[in-house]
Each structure stands twice: as C-alpha cells, then as structure tokens.
Amino acid sequence: MTGKNKHNQCPMESILGQIMGPWTPYILWLLDNEKTLRFGEIATRMPDISAKVLTDRLRKLEASGLINRDYQPTVPPTVNYSLTERGRELHGVLQGLNDVATRWDEEDRQKEGDAEIAAG
Amino acid sequence: MTGKNKHNQCPMESILGQIMGPWTPYILWLLDNEKTLRFGEIATRMPDISAKVLTDRLRKLEASGLINRDYQPTVPPTVNYSLTERGRELHGVLQGLNDVATRWDEEDRQKEGDAEIAAG
DNA sequence: GCAAGTAGTTACCTTATGGTAAGTAATGAG
DNA sequence: CTCATTACTTACCATAAGGTAACTACTTGC
Numbered sequence: 001m002t003g004k005n006k007h008n009q010c011p012m013e014s015i016l017g018q019i020m021g022p023w024t025p026y027i028l029w030l031l032d033n034e035k036t037l038r039f040g041e042i043a044t045r046m047p048d049i050s051a052k053v054l055t056d057r058l059r060k061l062e063a064s065g066l067i068n069r070d071y072q073p074t075v076p077p078t079v080n081y082s083l084t085e086r087g088r089e090l091h092g093v094l095q096g097l098n099d100v101a102t103r104w105d106e107e108d109r110q111k112e113g114d115a116e117i118a119a120g
Numbered sequence: 121m122t123g124k125n126k127h128n129q130c131p132m133e134s135i136l137g138q139i140m141g142p143w144t145p146y147i148l149w150l151l152d153n154e155k156t157l158r159f160g161e162i163a164t165r166m167p168d169i170s171a172k173v174l175t176d177r178l179r180k181l182e183a184s185g186l187i188n189r190d191y192q193p194t195v196p197p198t199v200n201y202s203l204t205e206r207g208r209e210l211h212g213v214l215q216g217l218n219d220v221a222t223r224w225d226e227e228d229r230q231k232e233g234d235a236e237i238a239a240g
Numbered sequence: 241g242c243a244a245g246t247a248g249t250t251a252c253c254t255t256a257t258g259g260t261a262a263g264t265a266a267t268g269a270g
Numbered sequence: 271c272t273c274a275t276t277a278c279t280t281a282c283c284a285t286a287a288g289g290t291a292a293c294t295a296c297t298t299g300c
Contacts, residue, residue, distance in 0.1 A: 011225035012146060012218055020140050022287095026132060039247055050289060055248060075297045076246035086224070093216040098132055100209055105131035142257095159277055170259060175278060195267045196276035 018064040019090065023049050024057050028087065029094045031067060036082045066090070138184040139210065143169050144177050148207065149214045151187060156202045186210070 019025055023046065030045055031037060037045075043054055058081060061067040066087035072078040083090075139145055143166065150165055151157060157165075163174055178201060181187045186207035192198040203210075 010146075011221040012149060014225060015217060015221040016145055020142070020145065022140070025136055025140065026130075029132060040245095043247095051248070052250095052290090053288065056288095071247090073296095074246090075295090076244090077248085077296085079247060089220055089223075093213060093220060096213040096216055097135060100213060101131040101135035103209075104206070105134060163277095171278070172260090172280095173258065176258095191277090193266090194276090195265085196274090197266085197278085199277060 018060075018066065021057070023053065024061065025094065025097065027054075027057055027061065028066065028083070028090055029098065031081060031083045031087070032091055032094050036080050039079045039081070042081065061087075138180075138186065141177070143173065144181065145214065145217070147174075147177055147181065148186065148203070148210055149218065151201060151203045151207070152211055152214050156200050159199045159201070162201065181207075 019028060026046065027042065030042060034041075039054070039058075042058075043049070043051065046054070049057075058067065058069065062069050065084055068080075068082050068084055070080040070082070072080070139148060146166065147162060150162060154161075159174070159178075162178075163169070163171065166174070169177075178187065178189065182189050185204055188202050188204055190200040190202070192200070
C-alpha cells in the first residue's frame with residue numbers, strides 16, 4: 001500500500017502513511033468542508049470509488065484517529081463521519097493544497113484555450 | 121494505482137494524482153529543503169526506496185513539470201534534481217505538512233513516555 | 241411474502257506495484 | 271585487463287490493491 005512503515009527517523013513519513021494514498025486526502029477535504037457526511041453522501045461525491053475501498057479508507061482514517069464514525073442503529077442504519085480534533089488540524093494543509101490545485105487548474109485551462117486559438 | 125484519472129470535475133483530484141503516492145511528497149520535501157540533490161543523494165536520504173521506484177517517481181514528477189532533471193554527461197554521470205517554479209509553489213503545503221507531522225510526533229512521544237511512567 | 245433502503249462484508253479474480261538481481265555505458269586508476 | 275563509479279534499465283517474480291457481484295441485517299410499506 002501507500003504506507004506500511006510507521007516512523008523510522010522522520011516524522012513526515014508517519015503522516016504520509018496515514019493521509020496519503022489514492023483517495024484519502026480527498027475524503028479528508030470533503031469532511032473538512034462539510035463537517036458531517038454519511039457514508040452514502042461521501043460515495044455520491046466520489047463516484048469512481050467502490051464501496052469496498054471507501055470502507056477501507058474510512059476504517060484506516062478512523063484507526064489513525066483522524067475521523068469519527070458515528071453509527072446510528074436506525075432502520076436502515078445511518079453512519080455519520082466527521083473529522084476529529086486532530087483531523088481538523090489538517091485544515092491548513094488541505095486548504096493550501098486546494099488553493100494550489102485550483103490555481104494550476106485555471107492556468108492549465110488558460111493555456112489549453114490559448115493553444116486552441118493559436119491552432120485556429 | 122495512486123492516480124490515473126486526470127481531472128474530471130475537481131481540480132484537487134489532479135494535484136493528488138501528481139504529488140501523492142508512496143514516496144512522492146517526501147522527495148518534493150527533500151528538494152524543497154535542499155535546493156539541488158543528485159540521484160544518489162536522494163537515495164541516501166531515503167534508504168528504503170529502491171532505485172527502480174525512485175527513478176519512476178522522479179520521471180513522473182518531471183513529466184508533471186514539478187522537478188527539473190539536469191543530466192551532466194561526465195564520467196561517471198551526474199544528474200541533479202531540483203524543483204521547478206511550479207514545484208516551489210508547493211512549499212507552503214509541504215511546510216504545513218511537516219509542521220503538523222512534527223507536532224503529532226512530539227505529542228505521541230509524550231504520550232508514550234507518560235504511559236511508560238504510569239506502567240512503572 | 242417481497243421489494244426497498246443503508247452500510248457495509250465476502251469471495252473471487254485481474255491488474256498494478258514493488259523488490260531483487262543482473263546488465264549497461266564510459267573512462268580513469270591500479 | 272579488470273575494478274570502481276553513477277545513474278540508471280531490464281527481466282523476472284511475489285505481493286498488494288482494487289473491481290465486480292452477490293449477500294447480510296433490519297424494519298416499513300404494499
């Protein structure tokens with residue numbers, strides 16, 4: 001997987017093993033923005049992830065102490081996910097990541113547009 | 121894999137596909153700190169990564185336009201890696217990540233220490 | 241008694257990923 | 271003539287990761 005070693009010498013390795021990996025930062029970003037989301041709501045916002053993998057990521061984030069899982073034994077059941085206090089400490093990083101992503105995306109679209117105009 | 125989709129609707133997906141993945145953020149962090157590093161110097165700082173995988177990561181970062189590869193055809197050859205301008209824009213994110221990582225690491229060590237004292 | 245709805249779990253199979261070891265190029269040293 | 275050096279590349283193999291489909295539980299409504 002994305003990270004199996006815990007923390008040898010460098011603290012950064014540890015955090016990377018927890019929050020990195022295919023869909024993980026995006027899940028954190030969703031929960032950072034929307035406070036609380038049900039399993040199905042996360043799945044809707046990430047159409048390309050399978051239930052199996054989403055469950056896996058949520059379980060790992062829970063094990064890392066970054067998200068809370070609140071199971072309500074209603075019928076049908078309701079499970080709410082939210083960031084823990086530690087998870088919320090990632091806000092600045094996630095925000096910064098999104099800012100850069102948005103900026104690059106705009107720049108790239110701009111360049112694509114220019115290229116199309118130049119090509120006639 | 122870590123990222124195959126380019127950018128469907130959300131710009132964050134794109135950046136995650138580029139900088140996420142097992143060792144990638146750590147490589148960027150090294151280059152952000154040390155300006156320029158040779159292949160072997162990066163390898164020394166990351167003892168657990170194999171040459172094959174390190175090469176793969178460097179090639180992908182180069183393809184994403186985040187790092188420069190400067191091949192000097194000396195004997196034996198010298199290859200210097202450094203961040204591009206775009207790569208340097210990740211400074212804030214990498215710094216923030218490292219800050220959180222360091223803080224959590226200290227907190228966890230503190231807790232471990234407390235537990236040991238409590239256990240006698 | 242059967243379908244619907246939520247949040248999964250499980251089994252099975254395919255693909256992706258990563259490790260190891262060996263090979264390559266070019267040249268100066270011994 | 272062979273070794274050492276750097277930065278890889280290649281082939282081969284083992285493991286990990288992920289997709290799909292089917293199945294679970296529980297109760298309301300038809």
